[in-house]
Amino acid sequence: MKPSSLIGALIAWLFVAAAAPVAAATITVHDIAGRDVTLEAPVKRILLGEGRQLVALALLHPHPASLLVAWSADMRRQDERLYDLYRAKFPLLDRVPFISRGSPDTFSVEQALAAAPDVAILSGGYGPSRRSDDVVHKLEAAGIPVVFIDFVEDPLTNTVPSMRILGRLLGEEARAEQFIAFYQSHMDRITTRLAAAKPAPPNVLMHAHAGHMECCNSPGRVTIGAFIDIAGGHNIAVDVLKQPAGRPSLDETMARGQLSLEYVMARDPDVYVGTGGLHLQALGGLVLGPGVDPATSREDLAKVVSKPGLDGLRAVRTGRVHGIWHLFNNVPFNFLAVEVMAKWFHPDLFKDVDPDESLRELNSRFLPVPLVGTFWISLDPKPAERGR
Template structure:
């Protein structure tokens, strides 16, 4: 009798369009998400189109969707965040990209009207956008749900749940889960090697963001984001001791006084006109190395212990602030502790990402070191 009852129950549930254990929302074809503001967002089901306030969300989409641009109803047109070549790659995958409606970037003041005018199924916004609860309410009152995600402000904690939420949102949960598991396995491998690293062996790092972009010194991450990556791989960012927010400036005297063991510049094609550090798909390794050498030869920087010891490196700013951050973590691990991570091959990791996950490839030179 229990078996018969179980069969009858299963049949009834199947007719109702659900399975045992499904929530009421799921039984009705609905979807409930918790976003990075802790908000509960209820949807009728996976959506077709979204609006994004940060072009780097395209990289997240490219990890889990074979046609990422086709998901967009609108975007911020902040192609500088992708880099010149990154933007061209996405444009080549879908020429309609630049003709899509524009909404305000997360770096700008939020514009309710442009989101409503674009009529996406969902507006996907960034935690750093500054959008207020009342603005969200106005968008939702127009019939457009809002989901707040985070790939950049606190990626160590928020990237995985954000990508999983994005996967659920567009009906690509399994693809999102596969990437999250891949990233987690590689992070766990790094953590295992550093499990017994004493504090005294942490490497002191100066990471200069947008290196050489202006005559004054020095742009640096503060707390969170890149500092968390450096801590994770056995380092310590000197900027985290002086800058309370996510980013800011250090004066040259402070940098010289801290005398870091490793110097890392970030840059990209956006710095070419300003004589800063350039790296990325548009530049070969020799060009990137020459650019890094010039940046490291500046007054004050040239006399740092890191430069004297030949521990000078450069990394793509676009790839650092990216859902592909596992590549940055592996590169930093090898730079900070070459004796522990000599066999680590981030080049192969990037190639695996291209082959196994990314719908739009990342090819080119994204990091470089000066020879001792």
């Protein structure tokens, strides 16, 4: 063969090799339920048991909608604005069928099987959980591997391994490790400084879904309440709400989280933190989230703490009243909630920490659909209380 012909053949081979799809390899992942799951990766057809985990996929894959063959409607039902933003960015989402309205009891195994996914990624936040033995058995009996991740029940323990699992499933290990390093650096900044300074933790009332029901629903040390301790506060709910044996589901946790107004008034917390979201817009509660104006959230927050009983709390009298997006409980970038609360609890210790800048970096480096709106808010201290 002439040298020119040999070079041409080599170039042609390189083009073919570059264009060829990446061959699937058999891998074994250890999921957050403690199960070893063997499957072929990278996966191309995904069933999402919790729709909001689309955000986690989007952190790692440039076209997450192209991977979905079925998902839950919880994002559409509880955060329609975020859902619309992802639909606008990824129009393919309109072609992906919903197989659940966003709860374990509405999950259709028949529709899941008809979608023929390569893997079912379940988390238990708003869909089948690790306690859904019947669903898991039926999927696995049909040859569909089931992998559990979690950003809800135990976010401090499970966020990093969940992202690492997704990286392996998608063949995006390097991207996953980049995000994990970013995430861990922000968490370490808070925990290292608190460990060195050892400041006294303020007593904190976390009022979940603020303004929706009578005072006060509070999550204890699970779900979004898990971020209080690591941010240097003491959650007054943990003194009376004991976590059930084992790992409770989201519904079980929230059902056991009611504090009486009398208890809250007696504890007279130093800091009030209400959680809110777009799901409270029609319910008269604290509205936070994508596209929300800060003035709207601040007005909502002021209304919540003006109610009898709350209005006389030390936190309200001294202006330490704050609101935070409840969906930080469902996403891998929950470090933002930790940064924000650390500044609220220990403003002098963390005066150089800028959660707004952290959010900008998250948007520019990792999120294909930037978070733009109001995700945390504070009331200004009353004039007589300024400077205290």
